[in-house]
Amino acid sequence: MADATRDPEGGRGRQETAEERADRRWSDLLQELRVAQTGVQILFGFLLTVVFQARFPQLSAADRNIYVVTVILGAATTGALIGPVSMHRLLTGKRLKPETVVWASRLTVLGLVLLLCTMASSLLLILRIAVHDTFAVWVVIGMVLWFALCWFALPIWARRARPSRR
Numbered sequence: 001m002a003d004a005t006r007d008p009e010g011g012r013g014r015q016e017t018a019e020e021r022a023d024r025r026w027s028d029l030l031q032e033l034r035v036a037q038t039g040v041q042i043l044f045g046f047l048l049t050v051v052f053q054a055r056f057p058q059l060s061a062a063d064r065n066i067y068v069v070t071v072i073l074g075a076a077t078t079g080a081l082i083g084p085v086s087m088h089r090l091l092t093g094k095r096l097k098p099e100t101v102v103w104a105s106r107l108t109v110l111g112l113v114l115l116l117c118t119m120a121s122s123l124l125l126i127l128r129i130a131v132h133d134t135f136a137v138w139v140v141i142g143m144v145l146w147f148a149l150c151w152f153a154l155p156i157w158a159r160r161a162r163p164s165r166r
Contacts, residue, residue: 022097029084029104036108037081040115043122044074063128070121077118080111112151120144 016024047070050056059067084104091100120140127136 018098022101025101026088026097026104029101029108033081033084033108036111036115037078040074040077040081040111040118043118044071044078047071047074047122059129063125066121066125066128070118070125073114073118073121077111077114080107080114083107083111116144116147116151119147 014021014024047067050067084107087100087104087107091097120143123143124136124140127139130136131139
């Protein structure tokens, strides 16, 4: 039987129960969500105003389609990153904190993937208007690779490169 004071990997990490660990992880997740939600809300708010700009009717059909996809991605991102708050509120007091943290964490990762797609789509729309289409595509590809490196590849590498505690 596993000792409640040992970390899940079997090492001698923090001396905390499963409930204490869930509380700490929830607090950490909330701090992360605050950062991500602020950026998403600003980006999504900006996207919602674009359609009301005088030049919007002059956009090509392709640019309008990119805009629609971008707004939908922004809405989906907002939903995924606000979802953990709703989940917590609806499950508070039901003795499901560890499960809530796991699902909220998954929603947050989904939100980050959707944010990556929203950023790529936004950049594509803006850069297609500002510079040559071919250049815009290459810049967006470069930025997607940069975001993927910073947001996903480095954390995965760090997790795998960490020496075992066993």
